[in-house]
Amino acid sequence: MRTYxxxxxxxxxxxxxxxxxxxxxxxxxxxxDRSPSLGGQLIKQTHKFFGSKEHYAKxxxxxxxxxxxxxxxxxxxxxxxxxxxxVGIYExxxxxxxxxxxxxxxxxxxxxxxxxxxxxxxxxxxxxLPQIIGAGALQTLVNQTHVVPGETMVMIGSGNIGxxxxxxxxxxxxxxxxxxxxxxxxxxxxxxxxKLRRLGVPIHTKSTIKKAIGTDKLEAVEIIQLDEHYQxxxxxxxxxxxxxxxxxxxxxxxxxxxSMLNAKSAYIQELGGWVPLLDDTYQCSVPGLFACGxxxxxxxxxxxxxxGHLAALHVCAYLNQSHPQAAELIPYYENQLYELRNGVHGxxxxxxxxxxxxxMNAQ
Amino acid sequence: xxxxxxxxxxxxxxxxxxxxxxxxxxxxxxxCYEDIPCNPCAxxxxxxxxxxxxxxxxxxxxxxxxxxxxxxxxxxxxxLAIMLAKVQxxxxxxxxxxxxxxxxxxQQKVYALNRSGEIIGxxxxxxxxxxxxxxxxxxxxxxxxxxxxxDFITIRGIHHG
Ligand SMILES: Cc1cc2nc3c(=O)[nH]c(=O)nc-3n(C[C@H](O)[C@H](O)[C@H](O)COP(=O)(O)OP(=O)(O)OC[C@H]3O[C@@H](n4cnc5c(N)ncnc54)[C@H](O)[C@@H]3O)c2cc1C
Ligand code: SF4
Ligand code: SF4
Numbered sequence: 001m002r003t004y005x006x007x008x009x010x011x012x013x014x015x016x017x018x019x020x021x022x023x024x025x026x027x028x029x030x031x032x033d034r035s036p037s038l039g040g041q042l043i044k045q046t047h048k049f050f051g052s053k054e055h056y057a058k059x060x061x062x063x064x065x066x067x068x069x070x071x072x073x074x075x076x077x078x079x080x081x082x083x084x085x086x087v088g089i090y091e092x093x094x095x096x097x098x099x100x101x102x103x104x105x106x107x108x109x110x111x112x113x114x115x116x117x118x119x120x121x122x123x124x125x126x127x128x129l130p131q132i133i134g135a136g137a138l139q140t141l142v143n144q145t146h147v148v149p150g151e152t153m154v155m156i157g158s159g160n161i162g163x164x165x166x167x168x169x170x171x172x173x174x175x176x177x178x179x180x181x182x183x184x185x186x187x188x189x190x191x192x193x194x195k196l197r198r199l200g201v202p203i204h205t206k207s208t209i210k211k212a213i214g215t216d217k218l219e220a221v222e223i224i225q226l227d228e229h230y231q232x233x234x235x236x237x238x239x240x241x242x243x244x245x246x247x248x249x250x251x252x253x254x255x256x257x258x259s260m261l262n263a264k265s266a267y268i269q270e271l272g273g274w275v276p277l278l279d280d281t282y283q284c285s286v287p288g289l290f291a292c293g294x295x296x297x298x299x300x301x302x303x304x305x306x307x308g309h310l311a312a313l314h315v316c317a318y319l320n321q322s323h324p325q326a327a328e329l330i331p332y333y334e335n336q337l338y339e340l341r342n343g344v345h346g347x348x349x350x351x352x353x354x355x356x357x358x359x360m361n362a363q
Numbered sequence: 364x365x366x367x368x369x370x371x372x373x374x375x376x377x378x379x380x381x382x383x384x385x386x387x388x389x390x391x392x393x394x395c396y397e398d399i400p401c402n403p404c405a406x407x408x409x410x411x412x413x414x415x416x417x418x419x420x421x422x423x424x425x426x427x428x429x430x431x432x433x434x435x436x437x438x439x440x441x442x443l444a445i446m447l448a449k450v451q452x453x454x455x456x457x458x459x460x461x462x463x464x465x466x467x468x469x470q471q472k473v474y475a476l477n478r479s480g481e482i483i484g485x486x487x488x489x490x491x492x493x494x495x496x497x498x499x500x501x502x503x504x505x506x507x508x509x510x511x512x513x514d515f516i517t518i519r520g521i522h523h524g
Contacts, residue, residue: 048441048498050401052419058403058439060498171463185366190397191442193369198516199463200480205367302400343398343420 012040014293039065150243270352271297389432
């Protein structure tokens with residue numbers, strides 16, 4: 001069985017930044033990802049990113065993935081395995097992987113999980129009809145495999161993902177017939193909403209989907225208005241014809257891997273659901289097990305990268321092989337995160353992080 | 364309004380526009396009405412005409428006396444929230460960011476659209492720029508009637524119906 005100093009699970013923005021810092025500190029580093037290419041959510045993002053210079057603002061997501069990977073090429077102490085899914089972690093830090101139908105085991109002194117999140121789905125009548133698809137899957141289909149599944153689309157959810165994916169589908173030639181939002185306000189950045197509105201896409205707030213209509217495949221959706229208690233208002237439903245229905249109603253952190261080691265977790269609504277509890281060094285309740293990025297709270301690639309750097313710096317310290325610049329880098333990234341979360345959109349995250357910390361201390 | 368529909372009010376639009384005297388040459392008009400953690404517009408402006416302060420979340424403010432109308436910020440903004448505007452005689456000329464697949468060429472007649480995507484008139488494309496630094500965001504220069512100054516936001520080909 002091969003052994004490593006650190007095994008980083010997940011090569012999204014968080015895991016990639018973490019790998020760079022671990023390698024710089026001289027750790028024998030293994031980076032595993034189940035996808036054929038590294039970059040996580042970034043490889044599906046064709047739009048220019050928000051943030052500041054440090055977060056690669058104005059660079060398109062897919063190009064950020066390339067930039068982060070380029071930083072790893074010079075290191076001989078990183079092993080990267082793609083199409084390698086981690087299916088188990090055991091108490092002795094043995095990690096069980098699946099690659100092309102073959103199971104293998106490796107062992108590490110520390111494990112850093114950065115596996116991201118999974119999409120939430122929505123319950124409604126006929127939600128199993130073909131052409132009803134999650135936002136992530138639609139992005140994979142259109143942006144990665146270049147298959148456009150229909151001419152028209154309705155999007156459920158007006159968060160940043162719903163808005164951005166709608167815009168991407170229009171760039172791919174689809175017509176977006178409507179964006180449906182249950183809350184009374186648009187969830188994502190208004191600049192994204194305005195981009196769609198000026199192209200004629202209607203956004204209906206206080207509305208939801210009642211049912212999907214079609215026999216062999218989707219033909220239309222029935223949309224109904226909601227009152228302030230999210231109850232359907234009778235006689236307000238209308239039918240919108242569409243080829244595709246895309247669901248983008250949020251993400252849930254993937255806490256299952258850390259839970260395999262019985263790392264303590266809690267349901268924290270502000271962070272998107274069940275998350276592993278962390279101390280100030282991104283360490284779970286199990287010594288040597290660390291976690292960062294969307295799996296510890298749904299945020300942005302910008303914060304996932306900063307957390308990846310920080311978690312890795314703490315992993316190095318845990319393994320008594322401190323990063324040569326840890327003293328400067330730790331306050332630098334802490335400050336970056338502070339700035340990112342210091343606005344209206346960050347308030348919820350900060351509340352969730354506080355709860356996560358309190359739950360950890362209460363254990 | 365903006366929160367519910369994605370369309371800003373006329374007052375919001377007017378609050379970020381400059382008067383006609385100032386608009387005798389191209390000036391950046393920024394419609395970023397929400398505190399979001401973003402600042403590439405300010406960082407990319409070569410003459411520092413855009414201020415985002417005191418925090419990364421603050422909304423950008425343009426100093427029209429400093430802005431040279433160079434258009435660098437237009438293609439940089441990930442929110443497609445910046446355009447250049449100028450008043451010339453009884454027309455308004457804009458340089459807008461554009462990322463859809465339709466292509467336009469100089470002298471082409473196009474529909475002028477408002478912030479709800481409705482047709483409000485016609486305009487003429489004056490130029491189309493696709494320089495490398497724009498990173499695949501085109502900048503289209505369009506001339507419309509001056510009456511549309513605060514209404515116009517983007518274009519659509521006329522054949523599209
Ligand atoms: C449509 C859309 C638009 C977005 N726009 C922006 C934006 O403009 N700006 C911004 O900052 N952020 C944006 N984001 C958010 C950003 O993409 C995420 O916050 C970020 O990717 C999270 O990074 P991560 O590394 O934590 O997780 P991910 O990017 O999800 O990466 C996790 C990785 O772990 C791998 N993995 C999972 N499970 C396993 C396993 N068991 N074994 C091995 N590997 C595994 C996955 O294959 C994946 O590569 C957007 C997201 C979406 C969906
Ligand atoms: S147009 Fe040029 S000078 Fe004016 S604000 Fe934008 S980048 Fe600065
Ligand atoms: S770059 Fe665009 S979205 Fe970002 S702050 Fe500037 S105007 Fe707003």
